[in-house]
Amino acid sequence: MTMSTVSRVRRQLPLSPWLFAAPGLLVIGAFILYPFVSTLINAFTDRRTLIEGKFVGLDNFRELLHDDMFWIGLRNSTLYVVGVVPALVLLPLLLALLVQKNIPGIAFFRSAFYTPVVASIVVVGLIWVWLLDERGLVNSLLETIGVGRVGFLSDQWLLLLSAMAVTVWKGLGYYMIIYLAALANVPRELHEAAAVDGAGAVRRFLTVTVPAVRSTMVLVGALSSVAAFKVFSEVYLMAGPSGGPAGEDTTLVMLVQRTGTGLTGRVGYASAISVVVFVVTVALMLLVLRADRRDES
Amino acid sequence: MSVLEKVRPARVVSEPRVTDEHGRRVRVWELALRYALLLAVLALTVGPFLWQLSTSLKGPTEDIYTSPPRFLPSDPTFHNYERVSETIPVWDYALNSLKVATANVVTNCVGSALAGYALARLRYRGRRAATLAFILAMLVPVEGIIIAQFTTMRELGLNNTLVGVVLPGCIGAMNVLLMRNAFLNLPYEIEEAAFVDGANVWQRFVRIALPSVKGTLAVVAIFAFMGAWDDFLWPLIVLSDPSKFTLTIGLNYLHGTFANDERLVAAGTVIAVAPLIALFACLQRYFFRGVGEGAVKG
Numbered sequence: 001m002t003m004s005t006v007s008r009v010r011r012q013l014p015l016s017p018w019l020f021a022a023p024g025l026l027v028i029g030a031f032i033l034y035p036f037v038s039t040l041i042n043a044f045t046d047r048r049t050l051i052e053g054k055f056v057g058l059d060n061f062r063e064l065l066h067d068d069m070f071w072i073g074l075r076n077s078t079l080y081v082v083g084v085v086p087a088l089v090l091l092p093l094l095l096a097l098l099v100q101k102n103i104p105g106i107a108f109f110r111s112a113f114y115t116p117v118v119a120s121i122v123v124v125g126l127i128w129v130w131l132l133d134e135r136g137l138v139n140s141l142l143e144t145i146g147v148g149r150v151g152f153l154s155d156q157w158l159l160l161l162s163a164m165a166v167t168v169w170k171g172l173g174y175y176m177i178i179y180l181a182a183l184a185n186v187p188r189e190l191h192e193a194a195a196v197d198g199a200g201a202v203r204r205f206l207t208v209t210v211p212a213v214r215s216t217m218v219l220v221g222a223l224s225s226v227a228a229f230k231v232f233s234e235v236y237l238m239a240g241p242s243g244g245p246a247g248e249d250t251t252l253v254m255l256v257q258r259t260g261t262g263l264t265g266r267v268g269y270a271s272a273i274s275v276v277v278f279v280v281t282v283a284l285m286l287l288v289l290r291a292d293r294r295d296e297s
Numbered sequence: 298m299s300v301l302e303k304v305r306p307a308r309v310v311s312e313p314r315v316t317d318e319h320g321r322r323v324r325v326w327e328l329a330l331r332y333a334l335l336l337a338v339l340a341l342t343v344g345p346f347l348w349q350l351s352t353s354l355k356g357p358t359e360d361i362y363t364s365p366p367r368f369l370p371s372d373p374t375f376h377n378y379e380r381v382s383e384t385i386p387v388w389d390y391a392l393n394s395l396k397v398a399t400a401n402v403v404t405n406c407v408g409s410a411l412a413g414y415a416l417a418r419l420r421y422r423g424r425r426a427a428t429l430a431f432i433l434a435m436l437v438p439v440e441g442i443i444i445a446q447f448t449t450m451r452e453l454g455l456n457n458t459l460v461g462v463v464l465p466g467c468i469g470a471m472n473v474l475l476m477r478n479a480f481l482n483l484p485y486e487i488e489e490a491a492f493v494d495g496a497n498v499w500q501r502f503v504r505i506a507l508p509s510v511k512g513t514l515a516v517v518a519i520f521a522f523m524g525a526w527d528d529f530l531w532p533l534i535v536l537s538d539p540s541k542f543t544l545t546i547g548l549n550y551l552h553g554t555f556a557n558d559e560r561l562v563a564a565g566t567v568i569a570v571a572p573l574i575a576l577f578a579c580l581q582r583y584f585f586r587g588v589g590e591g592a593v594k595g
Contacts, residue, residue: 017419024412024468028434031465035445036437111581118577120527122545123566140364230440233529253440260444274441
């Protein structure tokens, strides 16, 4: 094959590549990139659902500072990251180690552990609402062993904790798969050398496994913290649309949905909250990646 | 490995011949511990689904709040499934979800294959800009732009339609980039040969490139189906007319309206989750292979 053929293959009619890419570009342009730009613009207007807005400068952001609901949302979304991320970095790794070995029936266990990932968040939410109900399974088990019933869904803080537990429960299988792929690349010789040196299972985990999958742990940390900060469905389903007792369990994205939709929706104000969500999300990513680089040096 | 095993070969031989991925024998106590842990996690991950199934099969006279709890229905019945379809049009909702999910699979497979091929295999001015557009789109947090998507949809007059539910995710940027990577990994030689034989772009794409990336295409299809079938926030915002609801929104409605009868809600959730578990059980082998390969190649 001569070079001229190669370059002829690569040089196409000027139009056809764009025809191939057009549908994709059109969809992301119209429904992702354009809405993103218009969110940034709307944040500085007083636009409402049926009323074109006018430019109001930083008014929306000034109002946010005095909006109790915004601070509640910011607090809850932040707590969500703090509560969920460490569990989602560590537990799926342990789970991956458990299902890594090819013993009989392991394929069944791997897919069974993935079931919560496959199930819709609505199904998962409703299942746990029923399990954690005042008269549900968890409480009747607790009563049977003499602990007594707990108001998982009626207490403001227990409700948030329960939602976090559900998020972790649903995410386990997803991150387990990511870790499984990473573990497959850890050379076995490292483990054997450590074993010969007399290292026990815990020590080998800390000195061999963790350093080998470190970059994957950072990736999982970044993915799960961004997802946790944007939590909506779990809390919406378990606490209800108004966000639990006195709205104390509202998260930022719930606030965006509540203020921005409906006939009287304040699109401009909801966009300002969205901008806060963007900024914190990007900051979280940078923070995690930076922590990664510092550890390495 | 230890001295003990060497001096007592008879006992080692009598152990079940279970080996790990390196052909090394696994010790019995370790195996027992592993299975015990596996079963514990199994109870934790699958147990809640079984409890939901059990609740949905319990009759109206059976107490579902007993303590200690009773797992098996004393007199199993499908009555709750009939009742849930009398209460909300659950089969219409399932059909709506199926339409949305099928459309999402078709558009994502076709659209990302086309765009991925253009990004990986064709040379033209603006290719880098096009690639960058998809990367940027992948980084935009959907939760933050959902209100603007809603106003865009209203301007197009597509609010409260199933087309409106499908459109924003119908060609995912992530899928385009997945397909691009798959096409990049193919060798150029075969396409060059076809080019010499006079095949045009379209023929090379359909007959040569596409059949070689079936694995990635399958992963895109599975993700597209699950994503559309499971989605909650976007349909919740875009759909207002109950006759157009998808299954997830219908379930939320059922839960809000009939929260006092857990048997009904349980039957509804089983209807929503059973097809997906069945689909996944059939495809899990391809799925784990595809995801694993993609992740390893990075």
